[in-house]
Amino acid sequence: MVSIQNIHISPVKSMGLINFDEVHVSEHGILEDRRFFVMDAENRLVTQRQIGKMTQILADYMPRPEQLALQFPDGQIISGEPGLGQAVQAMIWGRFVTGNVLEGDWNDAISEFCGQSLRIVRAHEPGTSYDEFPVSIISQATIDNLSSLTDGEMQFDSRRFRPTLLLSGAKVHEEDEWVGNSVRVGRQLRLRLVSRDPRCAITTLDP
Incomplete structure (x- = not known):
């Protein structure tokens, strides 16, 4: 799950x-x-x-x-x-x-x-200082998979990608398959995933 x-x-x-x-x-x-x-x-x-x-x-x-x-x-x-x-x-x-x-x-x-x-x-208003989207997600499986591509030379910290929500239990890149759909978070929240979230040079910095 x-x-x-x-x-x-x-x-x-x-x-x-x-x-x-x-x-x-x-x-x-x-x-x-x-x-x-x-x-x-x-x-x-x-x-x-x-x-x-x-x-x-x-x-x-x-x-x-x-x-x-x-x-x-x-x-x-x-x-x-x-x-x-x-x-x-x-x-x-x-x-x-x-x-x-x-x-x-x-x-x-x-x-x-x-x-x-x-x-x-x-x-002046909350929720206005984000870059592309106010909420972003990524799975630990996706990050671990990226680390595996370096043949053990690097272990990527999830904070490099600055996600709002870090997910566990997902398949590698499963979150990419959700684009265009809504996902339920908790009992009341539903998030509409509109696009893959572009990442910048900040991913190259050690958090």
Whole structure:
């Protein structure tokens, strides 16, 4: 039987993935997932594609009462209520996403860690900062099969592919056969699988 092995989210787009036991999924995806994103001094979106070490930062977000925490590899933690400042907009996969730059120590901390001036932005609407789709899936069998093609030279971590839902119990690439159909997750959720999810250079980074 196919089941969910892990639920991965990243409250700040392109930072390290964290695991949840349960989440609330709406038509726009998971409320806490990619609620924030990062911009540079020229208001351009910044992801791991530009700064690979962003994956080393772990973000934790609680919407009510609203709290954001960033944990850096050296153990430093910046946390608190995210105060909202300047209104901005960013282009994310061909669409404009609006939000407010955070006020506080988060921006200085991430700028110092990444070696350039960066700002964290809270999107005005949840579920708008994803790339291609708000929810993605992949099976552990598919990842294990990919590892087997390297003749034991590599064991791929599922986080390289940044799936929302990591599945167990599926056949290799069985999830590809579901495209164009709906699948039931839990008691109430149904997901319509509209396309295979294109992956980018982030898959080459060690999560």
